[in-house]
Amino acid sequence: MLSSINPRNGTEIGKTQIVSREEVYKKVALAREAQKEWGNKPIRERLHHLRNLCHLLSEKAESFSELIMQETGKSLVDALTGEILPSLFWIDYVCRNSERLLAPRKISSGFLFSHENVVTFDPLGVVGIITPWNFPVYITLTSAAAALAAGNTVVTKPSHLTPLCILKLEEIIEEAEFPPGVFQVIPGDSTTGSALVEAGIDKIVFTGSVEVGRKIAMECAERFIPFSLELGGKDPMIVLEDAPMPRTVHGALYGGFCHAGQICMSVERIYVAEPIAEKFVQGVVEETAKLQLGKEISPIQSQEQLLKIQTQVQEAIERGAILLVGGKRVDSPGNFYPPTILFDVPENVALLKEETFGPVIPIQIVKDEEEAIRLANASSYGLTASVWSRNLERAKKVAEQLHAGSVYINDNLTPAANPHAPWGGVKESGTGKQRGEWGLYSMVSVRHFGWNRFLFAKDPFWFPRTKKQEKLALSLIRGLFSRKFQDKLAGLWDALKAF
Secondary structure (H helix, E strand, O other): OEEEEOOOOOOEEEEEOOOOHHHHHHHHHHHHHHHHHHHHOOHHHHHHHHHHHHHHHHHOHHHHHHHHHHHHOOOHHHHHHHHHHHHHHHHHHHHHHHHHHOOOEEEOOOOOOOEEEEEEEEEOOEEEEEOOOOOHHHHHHHHHHHHHHOOOEEEEEOOOOOHHHHHHHHHHHHHOOOOOOOEEEOOOOHHHHHHHHHOOOOEEEEEOOHHHHHHHHHHHHHHOOOEEEEOOOOEEEEEOOOOOOOHHHHHHHHHHHHHHHOOOOOEEEEEEEHHHHHHHHHHHHHHHOOOOEOOOEOOOOOHHHHHHHHHHHHHHHHOOOEEEEOOOOOOOOOOOOOOEEEEOOOOOOHHHHOOOOOOEEEEEEEOOHHHHHHHHHOOOOOOEEEEEOOOHHHHHHHHHOOOOOEEEEOOOOHHHHOOOOOEOOOHHHEEOOEOHHHHHHOOEEEEEEEEEOOOOOOOOOOOOOOHHHHHHHHHHHHHHHOOOHHHHHHHHHHHHHHO
16 A cells, blocks of 8 residues: 655555556556547547646646645645646647647658658557656646647556545546546556556656666667656756846745755756855845745655755765755654755765755855856756846857756746746756657657659669669769759759650
């Protein structure tokens, strides 16, 4: 059994039965059968169900958010704005754009004027989704809505820490009158996730740690199953000397402490230009001291995660980092850790190298933007980054040099909710894109149809091989790709004669 614990007070919310390996196989088989009918429905009919889901989520926003609060520890505002609202934005995008984006498309035939060509976007089949505990609803729906619109069926394994949210989502999807087997939930542990990969699905979408993501990638590679991985980040914030104050200070706090830093794109490193470092650091420390545990600062999801945060902070301090605020767990119910600011952290400690996933921000002073860029890119991760400056053109030039899937200027976190924008990182932050048109195309098999307009006895380069074919080929190459216009003209003329 899985036990869901409220991280705010340590009380048990409920229990969930772990789905066995055999039951996973059965659910995937049911999804396979359901997909045959679901994938053949007109896309407008599939989108009708998604619109129903959108309406139901909006109607149940407050009650659903209360469950999300209990299981994740988020505040009501964070549950509404971080889970429900972006999910509605995304489903609305899918409903408005899928029919156009996934319609069969005629493509150019290039120089093969005798042919016509069409591309279609076909369902993959059964899509497996493995989601984390920090955004259980939004991350699930990011992939599920795109998969369902494209004609796939979905089997999803939620985190063992937050199964109740996704089981509730399954109820709402049933209420939206999706056919049986189209969306199924398989609560469980790591063995459940492995069983999902082994059960014969057609794609895996995973969000979680690098270690687990690497294992899933290897399991998928053995079976030639396509996969998409979102594996977290160590996201840098570059503060230039002309950064807009006090927005930059408040942006640092929101980026680093929203949901207690338990967001894959949380600000986990700040590089501030020397001329404004003292003013910036003072502002951040003063504003951090005003934040309240349980109100602005959510609890840490688990004792295991809490220990990781404590270990990283303690190591940094022992190695010479200066603790400016926080840094010690308070004596209170729940898994709370105070918002923590450290200064002058040595480069080789875990706090600057590994994902912390907690309310901890290390700040480093840099002499210029070149040093900031170098340090920002000196990470195995590359999910998001941000640049803060009143000079937009300068900020853009810095942003272009950062190795990240998304780079924001004078902002963080919020732009990622744009349903039109792609989402996904580089390096160890993962592979593949979600959301926007890229998210829809990640859920289809792109197929090319081509046919000849004319039914001649044979085409010019069919058998048998002749000297005339050689001359025609060489003339085409010369006529189409020569440097000089007169050579092109001569080549095309020779090709016409040979044809």
